[in-house]
Amino acid sequence: AQTVTQSQPEMSVQEAETVTLSCTYDTSESDYYLFWYKQPPSRQMILVIRQEAYKQQNATENRFSVNFQKAAKSFSLKISDSQLGDAAMYFCAYRSVFGGGGADGLTFGKGTHLIIQP
């Protein structure tokens, strides 16, 4: 079974600064998808960014980018120019390509609580 580890329960960053959230995972599969989700307080979980394991190029979405190191099984999220609206729980998640006919759910890490200091 796959596991996802987020070793930082909480991170704090000054507004406009850059912060990196770490995520490692364990799998024996060669192909899979990795996701970062954001869950603001009392609001729904939304997708931040997605990475396909067979793609070497790191995914980017505006101020959000990832550092995907497949050999190290590491998938960190970098948030540039942090904004107050970025404050949320951030979850790293893994999804198998081969299981469940494409319907396998995500395996989540425990999350990192990101605080933005004004």
Next chain:
Amino acid sequence: DAMVIQNPRYQVTQFGKPVTLSCSQTLNHNVMYWYQQKSSQAPKLLFHYYDKDFNNEADTPDNFQSRRPNTSFCFLDIRSPGLGDAAMYLCATSRGRSNSPLHFGNGTRLTVT
């Protein structure tokens, strides 16, 4: 806007009293999931439906059941809630392809008294 809607937002039930949580979607997605999220823990997959096919996770207690009467609706039934079942319950949908992200509802926070 297409979305995933969970009702109610907050649910209080008594110990042992059956409770049903509901989820609806306008995305026309094949797959609907139920996750349990306890405080400071990762969301845990309980089960999912791929169209009408039900897939239960191996460690999901028998106390938890689900129904999907049609594409749009999915229900989570807790037959005899215990204090340990108090949690946020998240419904999510996806297209049923590995690269399709999950779309989540706002969740239902269940309190057991």
